[in-house]
Amino acid sequence: MEKIPILKLGEILLVSIQVDMHDRLAITLQDDLTARIVKDRARGVLIDISSLEMVDSFIGRMLGNIAAMSQALGAQTVVVGMRPAVAITIVELGLSMQNVRTALNVERGIEMLQRAVEESEEDTTHEPSGT
Amino acid sequence: MTKSTSRLNDILEKNEKEILDDWMREQLASGTLRKDLITESELRKQSAELLGLIINATRSGNVTEISGTEWKPVLDFLAATSKTRAAQGFSPVETATFIFSMKQPIFTRLKKEAGSNASVLADEIWVATVLTDKLGLFTAETYQKSREEIIRRQQMELLELSTPVIRIWEGILVLPLIGTLDSSRTQIVMETLLQNIVDTNSGIAIIDITGVPAVDTLVAQHLIKTVSAARLMGAQCIISGIRPQIAQTMVHLGVAFGDVVTKASLADALKYAFRQSGITVT
Amino acid sequence: MSLPGPETLELKTSEDVVRARQRVRVCMKDQGFGLVDQTKMVTATSELARNAVDYGLGGTMRIESLEEMGRIGIRLVFLDHGPGIPDIDLALTDGYTSGHGLGLGLGGSKRLVNEFEIWSKPDEGTRVTITRWR
Ligand SMILES: Nc1ncnc2c1ncn2[C@@H]1O[C@H](COP(=O)(O)OP(=O)(O)OP(=O)(O)O)[C@@H](O)[C@H]1O
Ligand SMILES: [Mg+2]
Numbered sequence: 001m002e003k004i005p006i007l008k009l010g011e012i013l014l015v016s017i018q019v020d021m022h023d024r025l026a027i028t029l030q031d032d033l034t035a036r037i038v039k040d041r042a043r044g045v046l047i048d049i050s051s052l053e054m055v056d057s058f059i060g061r062m063l064g065n066i067a068a069m070s071q072a073l074g075a076q077t078v079v080v081g082m083r084p085a086v087a088i089t090i091v092e093l094g095l096s097m098q099n100v101r102t103a104l105n106v107e108r109g110i111e112m113l114q115r116a117v118e119e120s121e122e123d124t125t126h127e128p129s130g131t
Numbered sequence: 132m133t134k135s136t137s138r139l140n141d142i143l144e145k146n147e148k149e150i151l152d153d154w155m156r157e158q159l160a161s162g163t164l165r166k167d168l169i170t171e172s173e174l175r176k177q178s179a180e181l182l183g184l185i186i187n188a189t190r191s192g193n194v195t196e197i198s199g200t201e202w203k204p205v206l207d208f209l210a211a212t213s214k215t216r217a218a219q220g221f222s223p224v225e226t227a228t229f230i231f232s233m234k235q236p237i238f239t240r241l242k243k244e245a246g247s248n249a250s251v252l253a254d255e256i257w258v259a260t261v262l263t264d265k266l267g268l269f270t271a272e273t274y275q276k277s278r279e280e281i282i283r284r285q286q287m288e289l290l291e292l293s294t295p296v297i298r299i300w301e302g303i304l305v306l307p308l309i310g311t312l313d314s315s316r317t318q319i320v321m322e323t324l325l326q327n328i329v330d331t332n333s334g335i336a337i338i339d340i341t342g343v344p345a346v347d348t349l350v351a352q353h354l355i356k357t358v359s360a361a362r363l364m365g366a367q368c369i370i371s372g373i374r375p376q377i378a379q380t381m382v383h384l385g386v387a388f389g390d391v392v393t394k395a396s397l398a399d400a401l402k403y404a405f406r407q408s409g410i411t412v413t
Numbered sequence: 414m415s416l417p418g419p420e421t422l423e424l425k426t427s428e429d430v431v432r433a434r435q436r437v438r439v440c441m442k443d444q445g446f447g448l449v450d451q452t453k454m455v456t457a458t459s460e461l462a463r464n465a466v467d468y469g470l471g472g473t474m475r476i477e478s479l480e481e482m483g484r485i486g487i488r489l490v491f492l493d494h495g496p497g498i499p500d501i502d503l504a505l506t507d508g509y510t511s512g513h514g515l516g517l518g519l520g521g522s523k524r525l526v527n528e529f530e531i532w533s534k535p536d537e538g539t540r541v542t543i544t545r546w547r
Contacts, residue, residue, distance in 0.1 A: 020435065022427040023463070054434065054452055056459040057517040080365060084325035085452040087360035093456060093521035094507055102365035104332060109365075279483070322449060 004029045006036050011043040012113055013075075014106075018051045026062045033066055037073045043120070044113035045070050048106055050081025060095040067100045076116045077101065080109035137258050138245065140189035143182075146240040151175075151182055153236030161232055163225045177212060182233075184208055185266075195261045197269065209266065210273045217277035226274045230267040234260070287319070296327040303404050304333045305397070309342035317353040324357065328366045335407060336361060337400045341372030351386040358391045367392070367407070371400035417443070419477040424491070430462040433474050437489065440476055444485050446547055453525040454487065454545045460518035461491040461541050467512070469493025469539055485547040486527075494538040501533055 002025060007014040013036055015029070033045060045066065049055065055063075067077040080103045082090075090097070103109035143150065155175055158164055164174070184205045191201040209230075216226045237259050245252045297305045306324050328336055338354065340346065346354075358368040371394040373381075381388070394400040405411070417440070422433050437458045441451040458474070465472035472493030479486035498504045505523065510516035519541075523529040528544035 020431050022431045024427055053438070054455050054459060056456050056463075057515045057521060058459070058463065061515050082364045084322060084329060084360065084364065085448045087325065087363040088321065088356070088449055089452045089456050089525065090363055091356045091359045092453065092524050093460075094517050094524070095515070095521075096359075097363060102363055104329065104334060104365040108332075108334065276483070 003032065006032060008036075008040055008042070009110075011041070011117060012110065013037065013040065013042045013045045014048070015046070016048040016051070020053070021059065023058055026059055030062050030066055030069075034069050034073065037070055037075050042070075042075050043117045045075055045077040046106065046109045046113060047077065047079045048081050048109075049079060049086075050083065050105070052086060053083070055082070055086050055090055055095075057093065057095060060090065060093075060097060063100055064097060071099075076113055076120075078103050078109045078112050080105055137192075137194045137255065138251075139194045139241075139255060139258055139262075140186065140192075142240055142244045142255070143186045143189060143237070145244075147182060147186060150233075150236045150240055151179055153239060154178055154182070154233050157232040157235055158229070161228055163222075163228045165221060165225055168219050168221060177229075181205070181208055181212075194258055195265065197262070197265050205266070206269060209270050213270045213274040214277045217274050217281065221274075223271060223274055227267055227271050230263060230270050234263050237263070296324055298331050298333065299401070300405070300408075300410070302332070302334050302408055303401075304328065304331065304336040305339060305401075306336065307339045307342060307397075310344075312340075312343055312346065312350045314349050314353065317350050321353060321357040321360070324368075325360055325364065328361060328364060333366060335367050335369065335404045337369045337371055337397065337404060339372045339397045339400065340370065340377070341374070341397060343372075343377075346377050346381065348384045348386055351381055351384070355386070355388065355391060369394060369400045369403060371395070371397050416478045416480055419475055421473050421475045423471075424462050424465045424474055424493075425471040427463070427466065430459060430466060433462040434458045437476065437487070440478065440487055441545075444478055444487060444547065446487070446545070450545060450547065454489075454543075457522035457525040457543055458489060460522045461489070461543070464518055464541075465491050465493040465495075465539070469495035471495075472538075479544070486544055488542065488544040491541045491543075492538065493540075497535040497537055497539055498531075498533040499535055501531055505531075 004015060004017060004019070004021075004025065013033065015033065017029075019025070021029070036042065037045065047063065047066065052059075063079055067079075070077045078101045082102065101112065103112050155178060158174060158178070159171065188202045188205050191199070193199045193201055196202070197206065212229070213226055238256060241252060241255045241259060245255050295307070297307070299305045304324070304327055306320065308320065312320075324336060324338070327333070338357070340354075354370060358370070361368040369392045370388075373393055373395070392403070394403060422436060423429055424433060434455045438451055438455050441454055446454070462474055465474075470493060472491060472495070475490040475492070477488045477490075479488055503509055505519050506516070507520045508516045519531070522541075522543060526543040526545050528542075530542040531539070533539040
């Protein structure tokens with residue numbers, strides 16, 4: 001079965017979507033990612049969509065779901081590399097993706113995740129009980 | 132109908148060289164030939180090629196229905212030629228003359244070949260007229276479209292020129308907008324800025340509208356959409372220089388800036404941008 | 414100039430939805446549309462094709478290149494013979510979904526194109542026609 005590969009880089013999981021995904025493939029990715037976050041104890045997820053020529057309500061929903069689920073599992077998600085034409089279209093479509101963090105490219109995304117991981121570690125050392 | 136009975140192909144094929152010579156003479160004498168734009172030998176090459184293609188197409192028996200597949204090479208050639216001519220600056224008349232000046236030479240040959248039978252001659256002349264008129268109109272039409280395309284492109288280029296995106300610091304862009312903003316200009320501004328954000332890897336972009344006299348609802352919405360699109364790409368947009376009058380109109384129009392960061396002046400916006408990027412200014 | 418003739422694509426599976434948007438992308442490029450226009454039309458295609466597959470029990474998409482009064486355009490017709498939409502105004506409302514979607518497909522597509530027309534009758538099916546001009 002076709003799958004989108006998930007790479008591990010320290011505490012971060014990296015996904016680069018290179019294909020024009022059909023809906024089942026998108027759902028598979030969502031399931032695989034949540035499973036991997038738990039299995040690898042990941043603290044961050046970086047999704048590179050710079051190859052995507054289109055993001056519709058379905059893929060938008062999937063990205064939002066991944067962000068929400070990873071949050072629930074203690075990991076931050078950053079979506080990077082959205083193309084200008086795609087961003088303009090999404091705004092017109094009405095997708096807000098409010099809960100999804102974004103960065104311009106992979107480097108900036110990783111920086112952002114590392115900062116977020118450090119901050120959450122500081123939080124846990126101050127408040128061992130956590131939330 | 133014209134299909135099987137016309138002798139046009141026959142006559143063209145037999146007289147190819149004579150027709151080409153006559154046609155060249157017509158074109159050179161027409162007074163509309165632009166010797167500054169095309170050389171005689173080039174023109175001869177083009178004419179010979181077109182005539183050859185027409186003869187090829189008429190061989191099928193279809194001599195007037197130029198939408199048929201056998202005519203495609205002819206139409207492609209004409210489309211390419213009129214496109215180049217439009218770009219080179221030929222006038223519409225000069226371009227159309229290329230085709231219409233072919234009529235007389237063909238008629239002369241038809242008369243020589245079929246002149247003994249008046250009704251046959253009339254039929255053949257009719258067929259040749261229909262054909263050259265159709266080819267001529269097609270040429271004029273593609274010429275017209277190419278001109279429109281050129282004008283459209285020039286307008287776009289002009290618009291892009293009038294939206295200079297400045298990289299003021301590593302990671303910080305400034306777009307100072309000056310003059311009236313209409314919907315189409317705002318749209319181009321939006322696209323240019325977003326592309327620049329990617330190209331320069333800038334996390335912050337300041338849109339300064341100090342130099343904009345008025346903002347209507349549509350333009351305000353475009354600006355807000357730009358900010359939202361930039362956020363989706365991972366960059367932050369700040370709008371600066373909203374004069375009190377514009378702020379008032381916008382509130383009046385019910386435009387909500389929501390969580391868009393706005394600053395009164397470009398200086399304030401810059402201070403904010405530097406602070407965000409961790410650059411200290413003293 | 415000679416326009417490519419209309420063509421019709423099947424919409425049965427989610428792979429068909431991918432094929433539909435790829436075909437529309439190529440047509441838009443061929444007709445000289447800019448990148449943003451292409452992306453908007455392809456996204457609308459994805460939404461409407463998916464609706465035909467998910468709610469309309471499968472259907473078809475017809476692509477037609479247009480040329481009217483010197484304007485170049487592309488028109489797409491999504492047709493299915495599914496259950497139809499009982500309340501079109503409600504279906505067009507942002508956020509309304511009868512399933513688990515975001516409810517942005519219909520309303521969003523409408524904003525992405527220049528012309529949007531919807532016809533639907535219970536138990537007969539749904540037809541959405543969209544057009545974008547260059
Ligand atoms: N072809 C169709 N046949 C029957 N019902 C339809 C059809 N298209 C849309 N609908 C109905 O209209 C509703 C709204 O459609 P819309 O595409 O806007 O949202 P959605 O598909 O529910 O979610 P989203 O597209 O955001 O993932 C659907 O939930 C469905 O009930
Ligand atoms: Mg939908």
